């Protein structure tokens with residue numbers, strides 16, 4: 369009998385693939401599952417609807433609504449919608465990725481096999497990323513098509529950076545939703561939690577901090593993701609902006625608005641990803657399929 | 659030689675003990691029935707063997723390898739069907755099985771042959787390329803069985819494989835299990851149905867309330883627990899509610915009767931010794947008593963009595 373834990377030869381001639389290959393196999397089948405799901409097409413529909421709406425509005429009201437430069441155009445189009453698309457992908461493909469395996473009992477089909485739970489988790493994560501990239505890819509293509517139509521000469525380099533930041537945000541947001549999905553055993557509950565957090569929670573907390581705490585919300589993923597839009601403004605917004613309001617007796621209180629710097633934004637997103645990925649994997653390893 | 663072993667295996671859910679220091683070693687190519695009433699701890703045991711849940715104490719080993727510590731190695735030669743898993747509704751049986759085949763490293767050259775053989779074995783050829791989403795529970799269970807057999811493992815764990823199947827499906831699945839036996843494998847199949855176990859298995863391990871009651875060959879279990887074979891029991895059913903007090907003394911006075919116990923308001927079990935002669939005397943006496951006797955069903959076998967006796971004692 370061999371002592372190797374990587375490949376295990378059986379007398380039937382089966383050679384157990386390595387855990388890394390098993391990740392690839394899970395990804396492959398999960399992708400075909402995602403691409404046939406109603407969810408994927410709903411999200412594709414949402415992406416196309418947003419694109420169509422923007423295309424129509426620009427055609428109707430004129431490209432100058434966004435400003436005069438090509439950067440203004442990409443800022444108005446991409447800067448406002450890309451993070452929204454990312455949040456939708458993360459919720460749709462990650463919100464119940466793991467909890468659904470429990471609730472629908474589909475997880476029971478795989479876990480009894482010689483495969484690490486982490487291979488299932490990671491394989492599903494890559495599949496969710498692939499499905500999200502298709503949606504994001506379609507949105508990017510339509511953005512570029514419009515951009516090049518109105519500003520044929522060039523695509524500003526900031527758009528490329530913004531695109532990369534969007535990918536980092538997608539990776540991080542999917543890590544977060546996968547983590548939440550491994551926290552619960554109910555699909556709808558874990559989707560609800562991620563929806564509340566990503567669509568309202570983060571911005572609400574940011575708002576509260578702005579009003580009451582007056583500190584930089586460096587611990588919020590949504591704050592880190594602001595670099596996606598910020599990079600498209602010229603000049604890049606200052607890290608802190610002081611504004612003084614006007615109260616009844618003249619000068620009111622002074623507020624500080626924070627904008628993440630690019631290294632800061634990237635660090636926030638990558639740390640979120642790392643922490644939630646580790647926690648999610650540990651949770652899933654320990655979860656009981658009762 | 660294939661083997662599975664539970665060593666002091668315990669599982670607690672909160673303060674409830676579902677499995678209580680189970681010790682069981684099964685070795686060699688044979689079919690062992692894991693028999694126990696609902697809630698006995700069968701599924702709990704099999705889930706620990708497949709690392710779906712962790713034991714609270716003790717460990718489970720497959721071919722001498724501790725499952726929880728070396729899951730991939732331990733399960734490499736083990737196919738399992740625990741409860742009734744669901745398959746992604748958008749996949750077809752062929753696709754779902756090829757996912758399992760790939761994950762388990764079935765050689766590429768063999769894959770399609772093994773998949774079609776497995777599908778044939780569970781009689782799902784017609785449905786091989788239809789989406790699983792619309793399948794009935796029984797059809798899905800057949801695919802699950804196919805998935806457990808696909809990699810031709812030397813150890814097969816089946817948790818009540820006939821649940822959810824119609825009578826014909828049940829007998830087909832038993833036929834499949836019987837045919838697997840010829841291929842020198844260790845099969846460990848749980849069931850709450852005595853006749854299922856006595857039909858297909860060579861040995862039986864009985865469990866109740868998380869404790870192992872007995873593990874032996876069917877023949878030994880029967881002879882060990884049922885004396886000289888002339889003991890038996892009948893279940894009686896009546897039209898009117900039974901008056902336990904009166905009946906108990908009346909029935910107990912019939913020669914040969916060992917015990918009388920009420921199952922519910924209109925059903926009771928009578929144990930007796932003295933073979934068919936006693937059985938006839940009891941029937942005649944019960945009819946004469948005019949208690950509204952409408953059924954008189956002798957337990958089918960000594961094994962059934964053993965089973966009922968054993969699980970009664972652990973109540």
Ligand SMILES: Nc1ncnc2c1ncn2[C@@H]1O[C@H](COP(=O)(O)OP(=O)(O)O)[C@@H](O)[C@H]1O
Pocket residue numbers: 658671674675676694695696697698699700701702703
């Ligand atoms: N997740 C759980 N939480 C609490 N109790 C459980 C859980 N799963 C099973 N049990 C209890 O453990 C006992 C054994 O269950 P199980 O192994 O499923 O029995 P069997 O398969 O023999 O019918 C039962 O009393 C059941 O109620």
Ligand SMILES: [Mg+2]
Pocket residue numbers: 697700701702817818
């Ligand atoms: Mg069970």
